[in-house]
Amino acid sequence: MGFEKELATALEAVREASEICRKVQKEIAGSSLEKDDRSPVTIADFASQAVVCRILTDAFPNDPIIGEETAADLLSDERRPFLDRVVGLLTPANPGVHAETVCGWIDAGRGDGGDRFWTLDPIDGTKGFLRGEQYAVSLALIVDGQIVVSLLGCPNLSAEDGWDRDTGCLFSAVRGKGATLRRLDGSNETKPVRVSGTGKASAARFCESVESGHSAHGRSSQIAALLGIESTPVRLDSQAKYGVVARGEADAYLRLPTKAGYREKIWDHAGGVLVVEEAGGKVSDVDGKPLEFTHGRELSANRGVIVSNGLIHDALLEAVARTA
């Protein structure tokens, strides 16, 4: 199956959501609040989830969506002004839309898994978004446990090679059909995406989280030292790191388990994994096992994530094991 309609629908959804995120990022002050787990969320996270779920549900009414956000976080009286701002972001494209309808769109993202489902991170890297740095809109379709379509909208990542620096870029992949890069604006011109050809682990360029609480930075520098790597890792937020490895600007992305024992969420990886794999790279957990997207909202069968150009993957896993 070619998944043409799925890809076209997902491209439209990620583009529309990214446009809203861009608009909010320009005037970010006062646009965020804290969730029960103390992580930040902004009006753009909710609006992005609403838009993507609306578009997906229109096109594929039977497909469940597992999204990060829930409208429950918007329903207290004190949060009503915040909800009204989310509604305001959706009004230009949906004149007269009511708060109840918007909450319904957001909660279309509360689906369960199954044989065929979508997973969505409406803003991945909210902390980066708030700092005015990298973030991504991440969307993937999973069929029989395999990612078959994946997209990463990266509004603050320049589309290389003479494309306008501030258009942002959009990665997509369909299983067996390669990975592609577009500008995030309306243009449908595409470029193939390929990982680097770096075969010597000592020459590898790493990228990693900005937030040390999300991945063990100390351990990644030990791993780099073991491999004889002298360059310092590039730190950037969000699944934009998958995009950067997919297009060969870095050779590896290490997400090493932290002491807190955090379980990775499927929406924090699904959009990036197939882009890297279809670009010729490899993704596994720290034990070398493939990521399993068949256990609900979390990657509960995996620990950490190692992303590479494929050529240096075994060397990375060996060094990871030696620092365990």
Ligand SMILES: Nc1ncnc2c1ncn2[C@@H]1O[C@H](COP(=O)(O)O)[C@@H](O)[C@H]1OP(=O)(O)O
């Ligand atoms: N304690 C945590 N450990 C690992 N990842 C986390 C943690 N808390 C939130 N995240 C998620 O990690 C991702 C960002 O990590 P980074 O940018 O450092 O790679 C985001 O998906 C973020 O969710 P969110 O989508 O809410 O931003």
Ligand SMILES: [Mg+2]
């Ligand atoms: Mg979050």
Ligand SMILES: [Mg+2]
């Ligand atoms: Mg995320």
Ligand SMILES: [Mg+2]
């Ligand atoms: Mg998020």
